[in-house]
Amino acid sequence: MSSQSPIPWFDDFAGVAYRYYDLRMNVIPLIVDRKQSASLWNDSIHWWVDPSIKIRFVEMKDDYWFIMGSDSQKPDTNLAFFKILAKSEHYERFKKGHGGEAYLRLGVYQKNSLNDAKKSDMCSCGHEAQDHDEGDDDVCLFNDCSCKVFFSFQVNLLKRKKTITDIKFLEEKDVKDDSLAWNCFNVNKYSKIE
Numbered sequence: 161m162s163s164q165s166p167i168p169w170f171d172d173f174a175g176v177a178y179r180y181y182d183l184r185m186n187v188i189p190l191i192v193d194r195k196q197s198a199s200l201w202n203d204s205i206h207w208w209v210d211p212s213i214k215i216r217f218v219e220m221k222d223d224y225w226f227i228m229g230s231d232s233q234k235p236d237t238n239l240a241f242f243k244i245l246a247k248s249e250h251y252e253r254f255k256k257g258h259g260g261e262a263y264l265r266l267g268v269y270q271k272n273s274l275n276d277a278k279k280s281d282m283c284s285c286g287h288e289a290q291d292h293d294e295g296d297d298d299v300c301l302f303n304d305c306s307c308k309v310f311f312s313f314q315v316n317l318l319k320r321k322k323t324i325t326d327i328k329f330l331e332e333k334d335v336k337d338d339s340l341a342w343n344c345f346n347v348n349k350y351s352k353i354e
């Protein structure tokens with residue numbers, strides 16, 4: 161194990177989006193607050209040394225651990241990201257399609273209620289806003305759909321980006337051989353069990 165000084169783990173973000181932009185897959189941690197996204201970028205990510213940025217996906221049964229860290233030109237304010245997330249279609253698409261490279265961008269996450277939504281906005285159930293009841297409970301009107309509450313969100317992408325070329329998918333048994341993932345599991349899982 162290398163003897164790096166401990167870097168704080170940051171998990172106060174809403175999730176991660178995976179999307180195509182600029183011909184490349186983008187990995188987009190979703191930050192809830194605009195000011196926070198600016199300070200995360202300016203204080204930490206801006207100083208990351210691109211070739212040293214690492215993303216690790218540690219796959220569990222239905223979930224995965226998103227783990228991201230980097231060497232920094234300003235180690236004092238460096239952070240590493242982690243979050244336990246549910247596997248999704250977008251995640252699987254990223255896994256198949258990234259081709260060893262991705263752009264890292266931050267997204268500011270804005271949740272829309274049925275009242276704020278346009279008719280054609282898509283709910284997480286896959287049906288549009290106009291297919292949801294506008295009464296007290298905004299259930300989906302499709303008979304075979306079990307959606308009870310309209311849920312959609314908008315992601316405002318920040319322009320600045322970094323290039324990631326070190327992307328690995330691991331299982332938990334591999335974690336001990338990867339310094340970033342090992343550090344993350346040690347701090348956020350193993351040390352909390354006992």
Ligand SMILES: [Zn+2]
Nearest residue numbers: 283285300307
């Ligand atoms: Zn719905």
Ligand SMILES: [Zn+2]
Nearest residue numbers: 285287300305
């Ligand atoms: Zn639906």
